[in-house]
Amino acid sequence: MGRRPKLLPDSNDDTRQRLILAAGELFAEKGFGDTSVRDIARMAGANVAAVNYHFTSKENLYLEVVRFVLGQMTAVRRTAMADIVPAALTQPQAVEALRVLIDREIRSYVSSDLPRWYARLILRCIMSKSPVLDPIMEQAFRPNRQALMSLLKAACPHLSDEETRLWAYSITGQIVFYNFAREPILLLAREKEYTEKFLRSVVAHITRVTFSGLGLDKHPVRRPKKQAGKKS
Amino acid sequence: MGRRPKLLPDSNDDTRQRLILAAGELFAEKGFGDTSVRDIARMAGANVAAVNYHFTSKENLYLEVVRFVLGQMTAVRRTAMADIVPAALTQPQAVEALRVLIDREIRSYVSSDLPRWYARLILRCIMSKSPVLDPIMEQAFRPNRQALMSLLKAACPHLSDEETRLWAYSITGQIVFYNFAREPILLLAREKEYTEKFLRSVVAHITRVTFSGLGLDKHPVRRPKKQAGKKS
C-alpha cells in the first residue's frame, strides 16, 4: 500500500501499530535490554526486519513507544481532569475532585481506559535515568504533579507551596506503591489479582489519611463504619 | 592459591567479592539485560572468564548478588531494629521507635550504612517478576512489613489487622517514592542530590501525616506556623 504520505505517524493502521503495542508490552514487562527485536516481531506477528523498516532501530522504536504511551496517557488525563474538575473551582468542588482522583487512580489498577502496561513502562523509565526521562517529565510527571497540586491548593488555600508539594508526593507515593509493588502485595495477600474489595479499602484508607491530614474531614480521626461515599 | 575450603561464601576476600559488588552496582543501575559481563569484569578489575569461573554463569552471579544484598540488608535491619526497639515495648516507646524508623529510612537516601544501590537493586527486582522475588519476599519485603506492622500495633492497639497493613503500605509507599522517583523529584527541585534540608522537611511531613492520621499527635490537625518541629 503505497499511498500514505507518512505525515501523521499515527495514521498507520497495521504492522507499525502492532509493533509498538507488542514492544511496549515487552519493554514494560522485561525492560529494554531483556527484550529482543525477534521477541517483539514474533509477538506482533511481523518480520524481524519490520522493526528496522518502520523505526530504523530498536532504540528508536523504544522512543516511539514511550511517545505513543505518553500521548495516550496525556489524552486520557486531559479528558479525565475535564470530567472531574469544573472550570471554575470552588473549594468543596476541589475536595470532591480530589476524592474522585484518588479513587480513579487506584481503581485503574484493576480496570482502566488504558492497558495496564502503560503505567508499568513509565514506572520503569522513571527508575532508570534513560534519555526518555525528559519527555516523561514534561508530559507525565510534571503535569500530574501540577494537577494534583492545583487541586490541593484549591481544596486547602492555607497550604504553602512546599506543603502542597509534599502532600502531592505523599498521595502519589501511596498510590503508586500499589502498582509498583503489585506482585509482593498480591503474594502476601494470597491473591492472583487485586480484588474490588481490596482496592475499595485502599481507596478508603488513602482518602481518609489524606483528608484527615489536610483537615478536610468532618469527623477528625474517627473512621467510617461502611465507607458510604460513592460518586461517579 | 589453593587453600580456602570454600565453606564460607563470604570468606573470599578478593575477586569474587569485587565481582559481586561491581555486578550489583551495574545491575542496580542499568538492569540485568543492559549489563554485560565484560562491563562487570572491567569494573571489578578482573578477567572476563572470572565471572564464569566463580559463578558458572551470569544469571547465577545475579542470584548471588541478590543473595548477598539481602543478607547485608537483613543484618542491618536486625541491628537497627534492636537499636531502636526496646525488648519490652511500651506504647510511648513504640511511638518513638516509629518516629525514628521513618527518620532513618528517609535519611538513608543521603547517607546510610549500606551502599545506595542496594535498595535500588531490590526495587528493580520487585518491579520485575523475576525468580529472585521469592527470597526478596521472605528476607526483605515481608519482614520489613512485619516489623512496621508490629510497631504500628504497639503504638496503636486499637488498629485492626487490615488497618495496620494499610498503614504499613501507606508509610512504605510515601518513603519508597522518594527513592523510586529520585531522578524526577530532583529534576523538579533543580537539585543534583537530596539536601539535608529537603529530607528533613520530608521526614517532618511524613511523620506529621502518619501521626496525625493515627491520632498520635498532641495537637490534632493544626499545622505549625514555621515547621518548628525538631526532634532528633
Added chain:
DNA sequence: GACTTAAACAAACATTTGTTTTAAAATAGA
C-alpha cells in the same frame, strides 16, 4: 624439588544480538 590445586589470563568459541540486504509481494495511480 615434585606434585597438586586454586586462580588469573588471553584467546577462541558458539550463540544471540541488532541491522542490512535482496528480492518478492502488495497496493495505488496512470
Added chain:
DNA sequence: TCTATTTTAAAACAAATGTTTGTTTAAGTC
C-alpha cells in the same frame, strides 16, 4: 494494463554477547 511505491519476507551480516578452552602463575603439601 503498466508503473511506481510501499510493505513484507528470507537470508545474510557484523558486532556483541555469554561461555569455554588451554595455559600460566602462585601458593600450599608431600
